[in-house]
Amino acid sequence: MTDKSTLNFYGLGIAPKLLEIIEKNRFTTPTPIQAKTIPLAIEGKDLIGIAQTGTGKTLAFGIPMMQNIARQKTRGLVLVPTRELADQVEEVLLKIGKPLGLKTAMIIGGASMAMQVQALCGRPHIIVATPGRLIDHLSTKPSLLQSMGIVVLDEADRMLDMGFAPQIEKILIKIPKDRQTLLFSATMPKSILAIANKHMSLPLQVEIAKSGTTVKEIDQEVIFLSAIDKRKMLKVLLDRYKGSILVFSRTKWGAKKLATAIRHMNYTASEIHSDRTLGQRRSAIEGFKKGTHRILVATDIAARGIDVNNIEVVINYDLPGTPDDYVHRIGRTARAGKKGKAISFATADQQRDVRDIERLIRTQIVVGRESADPKTLPHEPKRAQRGSTPRRSQSRSRPRPQRSSRTSSHRRHRR
Numbered sequence: 001m002t003d004k005s006t007l008n009f010y011g012l013g014i015a016p017k018l019l020e021i022i023e024k025n026r027f028t029t030p031t032p033i034q035a036k037t038i039p040l041a042i043e044g045k046d047l048i049g050i051a052q053t054g055t056g057k058t059l060a061f062g063i064p065m066m067q068n069i070a071r072q073k074t075r076g077l078v079l080v081p082t083r084e085l086a087d088q089v090e091e092v093l094l095k096i097g098k099p100l101g102l103k104t105a106m107i108i109g110g111a112s113m114a115m116q117v118q119a120l121c122g123r124p125h126i127i128v129a130t131p132g133r134l135i136d137h138l139s140t141k142p143s144l145l146q147s148m149g150i151v152v153l154d155e156a157d158r159m160l161d162m163g164f165a166p167q168i169e170k171i172l173i174k175i176p177k178d179r180q181t182l183l184f185s186a187t188m189p190k191s192i193l194a195i196a197n198k199h200m201s202l203p204l205q206v207e208i209a210k211s212g213t214t215v216k217e218i219d220q221e222v223i224f225l226s227a228i229d230k231r232k233m234l235k236v237l238l239d240r241y242k243g244s245i246l247v248f249s250r251t252k253w254g255a256k257k258l259a260t261a262i263r264h265m266n267y268t269a270s271e272i273h274s275d276r277t278l279g280q281r282r283s284a285i286e287g288f289k290k291g292t293h294r295i296l297v298a299t300d301i302a303a304r305g306i307d308v309n310n311i312e313v314v315i316n317y318d319l320p321g322t323p324d325d326y327v328h329r330i331g332r333t334a335r336a337g338k339k340g341k342a343i344s345f346a347t348a349d350q351q352r353d354v355r356d357i358e359r360l361i362r363t364q365i366v367v368g369r370e371s372a373d374p375k376t377l378p379h380e381p382k383r384a385q386r387g388s389t390p391r392r393s394q395s396r397s398r399p400r401p402q403r404s405s406r407t408s409s410h411r412r413h414r415r
Helices: 016-024 032-042 057-072 083-100 113-121 131-140 156-161 165-172 190-199 227-240 252-264 278-290 323-330 348-361 391-395 405-414
Strands: 047-050 075-079 104-107 126-129 148-154 180-185 204-207 218-224 244-248 269-272 295-298 311-316 340-346
Touching: 016 057, 016 083, 032 047, 032 057, 032 180, 032 204, 047 057, 057 075, 057 083, 057 148, 057 180, 075 165, 083 104, 083 126, 083 278, 104 113, 104 131, 113 131, 126 131, 131 165, 148 156, 156 165, 156 180, 156 190, 156 323, 165 190, 180 190, 227 244, 227 252, 227 311, 227 340, 252 269, 252 295, 269 278, 278 295, 311 323, 323 340, 323 348, 340 348
Parallel strands: 047 180, 047 204, 075 126, 075 148, 104 126, 148 180, 218 340, 244 295, 244 311, 269 295, 311 340
Antiparallel strands: none
């Protein structure tokens, strides 16, 4: 029997006025994470929500947060890892909260401290903040968070990856213990459990997919090639795919250099990384959303902050530093139920890195035919037949580091 609560937002315990607002904003069918967490959060329970990137976690905590703030006359705090995600979260909260008369304030680095102080003096109902900038405000106003009744740690795993654990600790001890704490993440490392054990009260865990699960609509591929062939292969892919493309670089210097090279290929491209100002980053993302720039080159600061539904392809020009980052990067495509493509470049000595990613996502990534010969560029990559070839024999087809001229020659002969 179908659970009616998963077909629409009625039956989840949402107040009638809030249901009207949700309907006007054309949010019709709750995602699995929303359907399971909203009723529990409305009851005031602490909870940990684990779900894939792009599955609607903002509304999952935003709806109950708004309702409980309006009902209990309290205030809320949402901590996020990046400026881009703060922008995205506030935009969603404003759609729901503004008709209820709820005010928000965004506290992020790169923006005017004076304007933020002015916004905080207006006692906003909800503060959306990055940890570092919020700590700056707490140094001058220690009592800033004393009236908070609800705290959300959004993309908690990313905040910990970025080294924000000490700041999160300082912030949480400034908030009354008699509060509701909601933690949302795409992965579940041990550091998340440590926060839950220390700062949450008997939290319920809602796990829509196992940690590291990727959206099934994403067609994943890895191309093994030498570092000097990467630029040439990128040009081939930019010619092949005509939609919007997100390209990831490991470093800000690499992102800047790559965006320049793409423009020299006569494509419209922009970049976002930590050397770009807040205004430049916002402009780049808006241009990408509107199609002014077909290609966006980014470092991992963008993996959690881009909410664009029509990204056709994500290209990992450089493999990410951790397997978790791979999950978040490719989660920028295949959003809102659409299909997407993720292509990763890897050099021969990155075999282990690729296998670490496969171990996390519990999926073998298809090896592109271009891996065998960069000069041969078929329109479609070679696809592995599911269930027809043992994993061990497939992995042998991947290029490996050359140990000796004799071994290398022998392997080329075998191919």
